[in-house]
Amino acid sequence: MKKRTILLTGGGTAGHVSLNQALIPELLKMDFNVEYIGSKDGIESELIPDSFPEVPYHPISSGKLRRYFSVKNFTDPFRVGVGLLQAMQVIRKTKPAAIFSKGGFVSVPVAMAGKLLSIPVIIHESDVTPGLANRIAMPFANHIFTVFTETLKHVPKEKSTCTGSVIRSELMDGSAAKGREICHFENDLPVLMVMGGSQGSAMINDAIRTNLSELQKQYNVIHLCGKGNIDESLVDLPNYCQFEYVTHELSHLLHMTDFVVSRAGSNSIFEFLALKKPMLLIPLSRQKSRGDQLLNARLFLQQGFAHVVEEEELTPERFLAEMQKLHMDEDLLIENMTRAEPPKTAYEMAKLVAAHTKKN
Incomplete structure (x- = not known):
């Protein structure tokens, strides 16, 4: 046939x-x-x-x-x-x-x-x-x-x-050890992954790089900064690994990740939810989109899966404060995500x- x-x-x-x-x-x-x-x-x-x-x-x-x-x-x-x-x-x-x-x-x-x-x-x-x-x-x-x-x-x-939600099976099969090999992290600091979407986000990139010296004291930082947004002056910094975009490596990087900072696209946030990663969501504003990410983020906030800060309210100081809150609420967020419907x-x-x- x-x-x-x-x-x-x-x-x-x-x-x-x-x-x-x-x-x-x-x-x-x-x-x-x-x-x-x-x-x-x-x-x-x-x-x-x-x-x-x-x-x-x-x-x-x-x-x-x-x-x-x-x-x-x-x-x-x-x-x-x-x-x-x-x-x-x-x-x-x-x-x-x-x-x-x-x-x-x-x-x-x-x-x-x-x-x-x-x-x-x-x-x-x-x-x-x-x-x-x-x-x-x-x-x-x-x-x-x-x-x-x-x-x-x-x-x-x-x-x-x-x-x-639907989750790619290979995403669940990542290896934290392979992630560490990819990033060459040499210490046991928590891992923070930052994702601004496939095209990157100038606002998120700036928030990370402005606070980088402080973040490096607390985290190993994986920064997915978008096409054309690699900062060559930061390539050799310790505890900091930047990529334009990743595909096959993503599952390994996520399995080694402790905290996520991201936009609020539906596919990504459900992947974080499935892997139970405490997340700080910075949705695209209505000025830059139709407002879909704001709705996605608010639903995750209401269900106790994420913290949310709107980009109009984001300053370098606010970003560090939000990361501190995320760290403090880590166990509660994971507990709430554990009760979510499986994908x-x-x-x-x-x-x-x-x-x-x-x-x-």
Whole structure:
């Protein structure tokens, strides 16, 4: 019998790719062919081919749907139109049993094309409220999976299911010893991991580097500072290891980590929760986003999983004070996280996706 194909899409940020990265190995084990539609120059165009060279990658044109005035707002609809035609061409060629969309602007023409060609479209929404791309794509979807139960108030209930979070299996298999080898830490100080997202955060980077001499006295610091943000003058400092971005090393680094400072993207914070890492969340403000990270962070604060400080309130002094509070509340935060609902595995999520595929 000929293998059935599942077509994955999603991109623009690591958060729109990481679940797909987790699903691909499980879908392959379930004897599906897996192919991927992404943008020509988004982060997915590097992550997917590098991690899964056996998965065909189809780049298409994609526009950006902006909430602010830009001349490109007049040209990007044409790029979306081109992307729609390209997506239809890929779908006709691959004849998928389903399309699984993780969101991001590249996913919009793919979902539209799937609907036009009568292919089941499955959407996954990680945040409390759906992003703009997913909101546009939802009318074309056959089913929508959400991470937060609160999200069900913002999506069509008759075709939506809350699955909870999904954690990559390899994330649970990291080695603290390998993490120490990667970072060359030579003492037993607690480890602080700082993550500003795949593109980095200038505000978080500045808060860390301004306080670095003080932080080095208390922690070994792992600093994921974003592409192009390595500070060469700090490369040889003790107790400080900086990376632009990590992929395969992340599980090892997280297993050696005691405390996390991070933005509040849904995928990341649920990974910290699964590994029971006390976290200080600094969500993107409404001035820089649609406010989804603020909602994610507030829910984690309410459940006692995290401390939160909004970036408008962050100063070097406030940052050190918040780290001291995090240290003091370490045991309480871990106790609260221990009572959280366990995440789904990638295999369990892959089974849910497979259940919505078109039968031969």
